[in-house]
Amino acid sequence: xxxxxxxxxxxxxxxxVQVFTEYGVDASLNEIAKRAGVGSGTLYRHFASxxxxxxxxxxxxxxxxxxxxxxxxxxPPDGTTLRSWLRAVIDHVTTxxxxxxxxxxxxxxxxxxxxxxxxxxRTSGExxxxxxxxxxxxxxxxxxxxxxxxxxxxxxxxxxxxxGRPQAERLLELVLRGVETRR
Amino acid sequence: xxxxxxxxxxxxxxxxVQVFTEYGVDASLNEIAKRAGVGSGTLYRHFASxxxxxxxxxxxxxxxxxxxxxxxxxxPPDGTTLRSWLRAVIDHVTTxxxxxxxxxxxxxxxxxxxxxxxxxxRTSGExxxxxxxxxxxxxxxxxxxxxxxxxxxxxxxxxxxxxGRPQAERLLELVLRGVETRR
DNA sequence: ACCTGAACACCGTTCAAGT
DNA sequence: ACCTGAACACCGTTCAAGT
Numbered sequence: 001x002x003x004x005x006x007x008x009x010x011x012x013x014x015x016x017v018q019v020f021t022e023y024g025v026d027a028s029l030n031e032i033a034k035r036a037g038v039g040s041g042t043l044y045r046h047f048a049s050x051x052x053x054x055x056x057x058x059x060x061x062x063x064x065x066x067x068x069x070x071x072x073x074x075x076p077p078d079g080t081t082l083r084s085w086l087r088a089v090i091d092h093v094t095t096x097x098x099x100x101x102x103x104x105x106x107x108x109x110x111x112x113x114x115x116x117x118x119x120x121x122r123t124s125g126e127x128x129x130x131x132x133x134x135x136x137x138x139x140x141x142x143x144x145x146x147x148x149x150x151x152x153x154x155x156x157x158x159x160x161x162x163x164g165r166p167q168a169e170r171l172l173e174l175v176l177r178g179v180e181t182r183r
Numbered sequence: 184x185x186x187x188x189x190x191x192x193x194x195x196x197x198x199x200v201q202v203f204t205e206y207g208v209d210a211s212l213n214e215i216a217k218r219a220g221v222g223s224g225t226l227y228r229h230f231a232s233x234x235x236x237x238x239x240x241x242x243x244x245x246x247x248x249x250x251x252x253x254x255x256x257x258x259p260p261d262g263t264t265l266r267s268w269l270r271a272v273i274d275h276v277t278t279x280x281x282x283x284x285x286x287x288x289x290x291x292x293x294x295x296x297x298x299x300x301x302x303x304x305r306t307s308g309e310x311x312x313x314x315x316x317x318x319x320x321x322x323x324x325x326x327x328x329x330x331x332x333x334x335x336x337x338x339x340x341x342x343x344x345x346x347g348r349p350q351a352e353r354l355l356e357l358v359l360r361g362v363e364t365r366r
Numbered sequence: 367a368c369c370t371g372a373a374c375a376c377c378g379t380t381c382a383a384g385t
Numbered sequence: 386a387c388c389t390g391a392a393c394a395c396c397g398t399t400c401a402a403g404t
Contacts, residue, residue, distance in 0.1 A: 039370040153340035178361020
């Protein structure tokens with residue numbers, strides 16, 4: 001790769017983080033190209049689709065979430081393990097407005113460019129969930145995909161509201177505990 | 184109102200239902216005007232904003248959901264009342280793709296044109312929730328806004344997926360029961 | 367090889383001109 | 386009083402022309 005191409009690529013990712021943070025994942029790609037001081041065609045040359053650009057921006061973050069999840073597996077599980085993990089999931093999926101929507105598409109079986117990165121989280125999360133179920137902390141019939149969808153739904157619903165994070169916390173608590181009276 | 188104006192208005196609502204069903208609530212307004220055989224300005228004259236058009240389309244449906252909710256109050260509450268009500272909420276909020284997102288904005292305190300219609304559902308739902316809590320069927324510290332947000336989050340997350348309705352059902356079940364083991 | 371930016375087909379929204 | 390549709394400022398995406 002030519003050095004100017006390499007520099008353009010790096011610059012585009014850098015600017016994409018700013019613009020995605022500001023306007024969300026559906027922000028104008030022309031705007032990103034302009035702010036990066038690059039023709040719009042250059043953006044498309046480096047990133048064939050919006051998904052490809054998004055992936056370049058979030059893949060390392062998702063990898064670190066996977067690492068964190070694996071770390072939780074090393075410690076003996078207690079009553080706060082699941083809560084901590086799900087909080088971390090919400091944090092990551094909430095990095096940019098609109099990200100949760102893309103992740104949901106992957107969870108639904110869509111073959112997005114994000115699928116590989118989400119897969120790591122899913123797999124490590126599944127191991128963690130198994131462990132928690134063996135320890136009797138989580139109901140045995142809960143499935144990892146449903147759990148992730150539900151938590152992601154909370155992120156999706158709260159990501160655009162002011163004070164969304166504490167709101168997400170309340171809903172997460174409700175999900176963990178359940179709505180119906182314990183009998 | 185002139186008779187041609189009245190006819191145009193009715194026609195626009197009729198077409199909006201079709202187009203919203205097909206493309207979701209963010210569908211092109213120009214497309215709706217064109218299909219209705221009307222200039223784009225005419226659409227804006229009758230409905231000052233997309234929200235206004237959306238409201239014209241869903242307000243009667245939301246009123247009937249409110250009526251249904253009040254009906255549930257007349258019967259003695261049992262273990263299936265809450266489930267039935269939340270299912271009905273999901274059904275209504277899922278009428279068009281993207282509707283749940285607008286409803287969520289209202290639940291968050293936004294002053295949308297849908298607010299009045301959502302208010303009826305909220306108020307009647309609050310009465311139902313109180314009743315269920317008195318009967319000991321639902322945990323006493325569950326709040327109506329949180330419950331509606333959570334259910335709406337499920338709708339939001341599943342509305343665009345194929346087989347979304349059964350998926351929503353699974354997640355609703357998880358919410359009612361809770362994730363953690365009952366102690 | 368890589369980049370540029372005009373071009374195309376779309377949006378939402380407004381408003382002068384018509385009836 | 387109401388309607389039309391061109392006009393404007395935006396999108397995403399492509400591709401001939403440049404270096």
